[in-house]
Amino acid sequence: MVSLEHIGVPPILVPEVQPRLPPAEYERRLAELTARVDADAIVVYADREHNANLSFFCGFDPRFEEALLVVTRDKRSLVVANEGLSLTTLIPIELEILHCPPLGLMGQARSHGLRLVDALREAGIDAGSQVAIVGWKYFEPDELSTPTVPIAAAAFVVDAVRDLIEGGALLDATEAVMNPSPATRSLPLPRAFAGAVDRRGTRAKGSRHTLRRGRAMSKRFLVAVSAAVALGLAPVASANKPVREIVPAPGDMTITNQCAFPVLGHIEGREIDTTFFDKTGNPVKQIGVFPGQTLTLTNLDTGKSITVSDAGSFHLTATPDGSLEISITGHGPIPNDVTGEPGIWYLNGGHIVVTLDAEGNPTSIEVRGNLVNLCSQLAAG
Numbered sequence: 001m002v003s004l005e006h007i008g009v010p011p012i013l014v015p016e017v018q019p020r021l022p023p024a025e026y027e028r029r030l031a032e033l034t035a036r037v038d039a040d041a042i043v044v045y046a047d048r049e050h051n052a053n054l055s056f057f058c059g060f061d062p063r064f065e066e067a068l069l070v071v072t073r074d075k076r077s078l079v080v081a082n083e084g085l086s087l088t089t090l091i092p093i094e095l096e097i098l099h100c101p102p103l104g105l106m107g108q109a110r111s112h113g114l115r116l117v118d119a120l121r122e123a124g125i126d127a128g129s130q131v132a133i134v135g136w137k138y139f140e141p142d143e144l145s146t147p148t149v150p151i152a153a154a155a156f157v158v159d160a161v162r163d164l165i166e167g168g169a170l171l172d173a174t175e176a177v178m179n180p181s182p183a184t185r186s187l188p189l190p191r192a193f194a195g196a197v198d199r200r201g202t203r204a205k206g207s208r209h210t211l212r213r214g215r216a217m218s219k220r221f222l223v224a225v226s227a228a229v230a231l232g233l234a235p236v237a238s239a240n241k242p243v244r245e246i247v248p249a250p251g252d253m254t255i256t257n258q259c260a261f262p263v264l265g266h267i268e269g270r271e272i273d274t275t276f277f278d279k280t281g282n283p284v285k286q287i288g289v290f291p292g293q294t295l296t297l298t299n300l301d302t303g304k305s306i307t308v309s310d311a312g313s314f315h316l317t318a319t320p321d322g323s324l325e326i327s328i329t330g331h332g333p334i335p336n337d338v339t340g341e342p343g344i345w346y347l348n349g350g351h352i353v354v355t356l357d358a359e360g361n362p363t364s365i366e367v368r369g370n371l372v373n374l375c376s377q378l379a380a381g
Helices: 023-036 052-058 082-090 116-122 155-164 174-178 190-195 219-230 375-379
Strands: 041-046 067-072 076-080 096-099 130-134 169-172 198-202 243-247 253-255 263-268 271-277 283-289 294-299 305-309 312-318 324-333 345-356 362-373
Touching: 023 052, 023 067, 023 174, 041 052, 041 155, 052 067, 067 116, 076 082, 076 116, 082 096, 096 116, 116 155, 130 155, 130 174, 155 169, 169 283, 169 312, 174 345, 294 375, 305 324, 362 375
Parallel strands: 041 130, 076 096, 130 169
Antiparallel strands: 041 067, 067 076, 198 362, 243 271, 253 263, 263 294, 271 283, 283 312, 294 305, 312 324, 324 345, 345 362
């Protein structure tokens, strides 16, 4: 039997004190972001519908406008429009506030404030910079095939950054923040960071873990070694202008003695390298990007193939003492020297830092990210 009864209004519980995160928690999150993303500047994009990443890192909600958090090695800036200015007083951490009316609604005053390109420049982004943008989502390797890195953020913002960094590199860092295995936003408590893969190794006296020529090394390490040789060359004519080179994909390669079967490797997509010089013409830095690149591996015994993302970047810096630091971000195979185990090891989103001495010997190797042995996937029926 069905009956209707009056049950009244349920109690509405409102906390007496608004819950707030302490400033130290936002500082920790920003520190983790810069540790995971290797770039001269990180830009976190937000708008009314896509504000979670920005709120996560600084507690700011952009309302009906776009807003950008720009984090460089020297400072942190928040770029906001007209309505956001008054709300910046509620931010719990110290940020430089840059007023940029083009991020606001149409019909509002544009007579005061900065143009978008000027605001980005003021925040620390300039020509030759390696900039990583955190959008509202990231794409799996087989979702899109575009000549440039696909970034889920307003096109006019991405275009402004790309135009400003002429000769630099534009990266998508969204996966470093939002991929649940592991990601910055999926690890909200300090203790939870222990769950992320963090393999660090420093070559001790007598260790055999070196990156020897002729051994199976990933394409990125081969590029880095080639760049290291280039850094030792005599000064060139184009002393102060970066040199940009588009490198086609290498030929197919057969990989043996890593899986229980031979594997054919095929890379699809180009590589873009930019080399920077000091005032006397000596190469001091090289940035390489692999936008939209893919790697296809085929089990030559069974014919089974898998295709994974090989997109990412490397950043090579020379020091006065002749040593080199090679920083690699993104996806791709890594050499067995890093894991110390046989197999085709794949970095499924992460960060590698290798330091080489003046003779080219590695003195430290650090890997952060999700490491997968692709041999098991190729062996599966």
